[in-house]
Amino acid sequence: MIQKKVKIVSNLQVVPEHFKMVLEAPEISQEAKPGQFLHIRIHEGLNPLLRRPFSIHRITSSQIEILYKIRGRGTEILSQHKSGELLDVIGPLGNGFPLPVTSNPKPVTSILAAGGVGVAPLAFLAEKLREIRNQKSKIKIIALLGAKTRDYILCEKEFKNFCEEIKVATEDGSWGFKGLVSDLLKKILTPNPKSETRIYAAGPILMLQEIKKIANMFKILAFGSLEENIACGLGGCWGCVVKTSQGYKRVCKEGPVFNLEEILWE
Amino acid sequence: MGIDLSVEIGKLKLKTPVLVASGTFGYEDDYADLLKSNRLGGLVTKTLTLKPRQGNPPPRTVETPWGMLNSIGLQNEGVDFFLEKKLPLLSQFKIPLIVSIAGERIEDYGLLAKKLDSVKEISALEINISCPNVETAEECLFAQDFYLTYGVVKAVRESTAKTIIAKLSPNVTDIVSIAQAAFDAGADGLGLVNTFLGMAIDIEKRKSKLGTLYGGLSGPAIKPLSLYLVYRVARAVKLPIIGMGGIISSADALEFFLAGATSIAVGTGNFINPQVTKEIVEGIEEYLKGHNLKSVRELVGALKVI
Numbered sequence: 001m002i003q004k005k006v007k008i009v010s011n012l013q014v015v016p017e018h019f020k021m022v023l024e025a026p027e028i029s030q031e032a033k034p035g036q037f038l039h040i041r042i043h044e045g046l047n048p049l050l051r052r053p054f055s056i057h058r059i060t061s062s063q064i065e066i067l068y069k070i071r072g073r074g075t076e077i078l079s080q081h082k083s084g085e086l087l088d089v090i091g092p093l094g095n096g097f098p099l100p101v102t103s104n105p106k107p108v109t110s111i112l113a114a115g116g117v118g119v120a121p122l123a124f125l126a127e128k129l130r131e132i133r134n135q136k137s138k139i140k141i142i143a144l145l146g147a148k149t150r151d152y153i154l155c156e157k158e159f160k161n162f163c164e165e166i167k168v169a170t171e172d173g174s175w176g177f178k179g180l181v182s183d184l185l186k187k188i189l190t191p192n193p194k195s196e197t198r199i200y201a202a203g204p205i206l207m208l209q210e211i212k213k214i215a216n217m218f219k220i221l222a223f224g225s226l227e228e229n230i231a232c233g234l235g236g237c238w239g240c241v242v243k244t245s246q247g248y249k250r251v252c253k254e255g256p257v258f259n260l261e262e263i264l265w266e
Numbered sequence: 267m268g269i270d271l272s273v274e275i276g277k278l279k280l281k282t283p284v285l286v287a288s289g290t291f292g293y294e295d296d297y298a299d300l301l302k303s304n305r306l307g308g309l310v311t312k313t314l315t316l317k318p319r320q321g322n323p324p325p326r327t328v329e330t331p332w333g334m335l336n337s338i339g340l341q342n343e344g345v346d347f348f349l350e351k352k353l354p355l356l357s358q359f360k361i362p363l364i365v366s367i368a369g370e371r372i373e374d375y376g377l378l379a380k381k382l383d384s385v386k387e388i389s390a391l392e393i394n395i396s397c398p399n400v401e402t403a404e405e406c407l408f409a410q411d412f413y414l415t416y417g418v419v420k421a422v423r424e425s426t427a428k429t430i431i432a433k434l435s436p437n438v439t440d441i442v443s444i445a446q447a448a449f450d451a452g453a454d455g456l457g458l459v460n461t462f463l464g465m466a467i468d469i470e471k472r473k474s475k476l477g478t479l480y481g482g483l484s485g486p487a488i489k490p491l492s493l494y495l496v497y498r499v500a501r502a503v504k505l506p507i508i509g510m511g512g513i514i515s516s517a518d519a520l521e522f523f524l525a526g527a528t529s530i531a532v533g534t535g536n537f538i539n540p541q542v543t544k545e546i547v548e549g550i551e552e553y554l555k556g557h558n559l560k561s562v563r564e565l566v567g568a569l570k571v572i
Contacts, residue, residue, distance in 0.1 A: 001299055003541060041538065046332050046486050046514075050537055090540070231327045231334060232537040236292030238312075238341045239327035247320055248341060266323075 001093060001234070002027050005086040009063060011079065015152050017070045018117060019079045026062040028091045034125035035096025035225055035257040038066060039233035040078070041088035048074045053230045053252070055121035055202070056092060058158075064091075067120040067154065093233055094256050097125050097200055097223055099132060100139055107138035107195035111188075112163070113181050113211060115146045115203020119154045121225050122202055126162035140164050140195070142188070146181030146203065150174040182210035189218050199223070201260070212260040222260045226251050269554050270561040271547065273307070273528050275506045276429030276454025278362060278390045280307030280529060282547050283562050284519065287510050287533035288313050288366040288392060288433070289338065291540075300540055301359045305547040307529060309356065311348070313366040313394045316374055318344040322399060323477035328466050333485030333512070334534060335464050337399045337478040340368060345378060353387055362389035364431065367422075371403045372414070376421035383426040393422050393453075396435035396460035398482045409435035409460070412447045419451035431508060433457035436488075441495050445503045455506045457531070458499055459492050485534040488512045493525050500526020500567055514538060516549020523565040 009022040028038070039051045052074045054066040070076050081087065100108045110129055112122045126141060133139040141163040147153040149172050159166050168176030169184040177184045181203065189197070199222035201211045208224045215222035228240040228251040235253035242251055243264045249255065271282040288310045291297060301309075321341025328335050342348070345367075356363055365388050367378040375393060382388055395408035395418050408414040415432065422430050432448035434441060436459040445456055461482025466475040474480070492511025500507055509527030513519055514535035522530045535542045550562060559565065 003539075048329060049332060049485055049534075050329050050334060088539070229325050229327045229329070231336070231534075232290070232292075232540070234292060234297060234540060236297060236312075237290055237327070237336070237537065238321060238338050239336060241321070241324050241326060241341070243324070248324070 001090065002031070003088070003090045004028070006089050008081055008083050008085050008087060010083050011081050014067070015154060018067065018152075018154065019070070020057070020065060020067050021078070021081075023064050023066070023087065023089065024062060025064045025089060028089065029059040029062060029064040032056050032059050032064065032092040033096040034128045035121050036092035036094050037256060038064070038089050038091035039093055039230070042074045042077050048077075050231055051090070051233060052078070053233060055225060055256075056124055057120045058123055058127070067117060069117040090233060094252055095254065097121075097257050099128065100198070107140065109140045109142065109193065109195050109197045111185065111197060111199045112141065112143045113185055113199060113201040113203070114144065115181050115207040116148070116152070117154065118201070118203030118207070118225070119145060120202070122200060123155050123158050125200055126159060130162045143167070144169065144181050144184050146170075146184070146207070148172070180207065180210070182207055182214060185211065186214050189214070191218065201225070208260060209265055212263065215260060223257050224260045224263075225256045226258055226263070227256070269551050270563070271550065273506070273563060275431065275508070275528060276390065278308070278364075278429040278454075280362060282307040283523070283529035283550070284543050284547050285310055285364070285508060285529060285531040286536060286543060287531040288394065290533040290536045298355065301361070303544070304359070304361070305544050306361050308362040308364050308389070309359070310364045310392055310531065311356070311366050312342055313340050313368045313397065314342055314345045314348050314378065315340060315368055316345055316378060318342065318347065325475065325477050328475040330464070330466055330483065331487060333483050333487030335466055335476060335481035335483050336461070337476045337481035339399045339478075340397055345381060349385065353385070357387035363387060364390045364392050366392040366394050366433070368394040368397055368400070370401070372417045372421050375418045376425045379422040379425035379430075383428060388428065390429035390431060391422065391426060392431045392433050392457055393418060394433050394460075396433050398435070398437065398461060398463050398480075399478065407435050407437070409433075409444060410438050412443055415444050416447040416451045419448045419453050423452035429454045431455040431457050433460055435460050436491065436495055436511070437463050442498055442502045445499045445505070449503050449505050453505060455508060455528075456499065456503070457508045457510065458496050458527070459511050462488050462491065484512065486512045486514055489518060493521055496522055496527050497525040497569070513546075514542060516546045516553065519546050519550060520553055520565065523562065524567070524569040526567040526569070528566055
């Protein structure tokens with residue numbers, strides 16, 4: 001865990017209400033794993049008071065990217081920061097996505113299911129999976145990207161570099177499949193697949209709940225990145241818990257990635 | 267000329283007057299990194315109970331203007347787990363360890379104190395009788411009643427020779443009388459104050475924004491309120507006070523000393539900046555140097571009242 005004031009390299013809108021911020025943070029990027037997050041102090045002021053968590057979207061050896069949607073005052077203020085300014089960042093935090101073992105000779109199909117800005121941690125994961133695949137592991141990577149309309153589709157280009165297959169779902173049918181990512185997922189799964197299949201999901205809670213049901217139906221593993229109100233981000237306050245089959249667990253510490261099977265939603 | 271930051275609460279000697287408030291500074295590996303270069307006078311643990319507690323349903327925190335509401339519900343693995351699994355890590359930092367305890371009945375507090383009395387790594391006990399997010403066997407929080415406060419502190423006093431600090435609730439009509447009860451029962455110090463009861467409502471769902479109906483408000487929003495209560499109690503009761511409630515800077519801390527606190531604790535401030543306590547200690551030092559003062563103790567209660 002590193003706490004540092006880091007420089008904003010760029011902070012640009014990518015689709016309506018969605019921004020991508022690039023930070024110069026070599027110490028953090030070299031430690032980061034897909035699914036982990038940064039805990040960012042939005043500004044020096046006291047309203048909003050608490051830091052905001054952001055999934056790590058992409059990394060290079062010296063830079064780290066976040067992709068975020070404007071949801072409230074915190075992200076609104078974040079979107080107004082200019083390149084060259086400094087941000088107080090803590091990271092990388094939490095446990096990321098479990099990766100397939102590189103020496104595994106059996107073929108594995110990894111399905112990445114992203115709802116809206118949930119695509120953020122999955123881009124980093126896709127790049128990592130491709131790296132593992134290049135080490136002669138038999139991994140097939142399929143990305144399912146969901147958005148409200150065609151105008152809101154994120155990262156389609158990036159995923160083309162990492163995945164064998166990309167499918168897009170839009171709620172209004174303006175691009176790709178008409179419907180939700182979870183509907184699309186159900187459509188592409190087969191009852192007795194030839195290879196082991198794993199789902200990696202991030203997006204709205206209703207989507208994750210649906211994916212948990214689908215994974216259960218098809219008897220496959222599904223890992224999801226969960227969101228909660230996070231206060232300390234370091235496991236100290238026990239504020240960001242989610243109910244699991246083993247009691248309340250912290251999204252910031254044991255998560256944010258969980259095997260969806262163990263999550264008990266009310 | 268060295269600056270003397272040390273203070274005393276009962277038998278407890280603190281190298282600096284800056285502590286972390288219970289439940290805001292874990293004992294996980296990330297905190298271990300932070301603790302390696304800390305300047306804390308003492309470390310107050312998350313509150314322990316006799317048996318494990320699963321805590322309250324989420325959401326457990328919600329941000330409010332200049333503050334936050336929490337409803338954690340004292341989730342913890344119980345005192346035995348703490349002694350076996352967490353104490354070895356915590357005791358290696360050579361910071362006085364103040365263990366926070368809570369119970370549902372007066373007897374629970376006595377049992378916990380008895381259990382911890384023989385543990386040499388523990389320097390003092392904080393008696394948490396003011397958590398707003400847990401049910402007790404009584405009709406109110408212990409810290410909301412003169413006799414219950416007296417009863418709990420007395421039970422702890424009779425079970426341990428260690429320094430004991432009663433953490434009081436601001437959600438009372440007359441905090442001075444409660445503080446007096448803690449004094450009469452043998453407390454060595456007072457923790458002032460726990461969180462203020464508060465609510466936040468989702469107007470679309472017409473439900474609480476917390477998993478429970480209400481929670482405890484903390485953060486800069488409550489600082490003037492807690493400062494006033496510290497001032498009131500400091501004038502009336504002759505016990506050292508750990509002032510807390512919204513402290514996030516050395517200037518905040520200095521206000522509490524002037525109002526009568528012997529030391530201070532940082533809670534929500536740790537969430538904004540986990541290294542803030544170090545900056546606060548440095549800020550206090552700077553202030554003392556700038557004002558030609560030798561000891562932080564010269565500031566305690568030094569508020570000019572016309």
